[in-house]
Amino acid sequence: MKDVQLDPEEESTYECFGCGTVVDAVAARTCPKCGADMRNRRTPIE
Incomplete structure (x- = not known):
């Protein structure tokens, strides 16, 4: 797997x-609809 800059x-x-x-x-910390946490889809979840 290659690191993404x-x-x-x-x-x-x-x-x-x-x-x-x-x-x-550019940056999203909370959801505009429900207020829950957001994740960057380019960052894998382990």
Whole structure:
């Protein structure tokens, strides 16, 4: 597996842990619909 260089100013796709909402943003910490935590889809979950 290859490490991905993430640019903090680049828009990424984020997914909500609570309701599954997907948004494209520079940074997303909370879901705009339900307020739950978001994760960057480019970062693997282990």
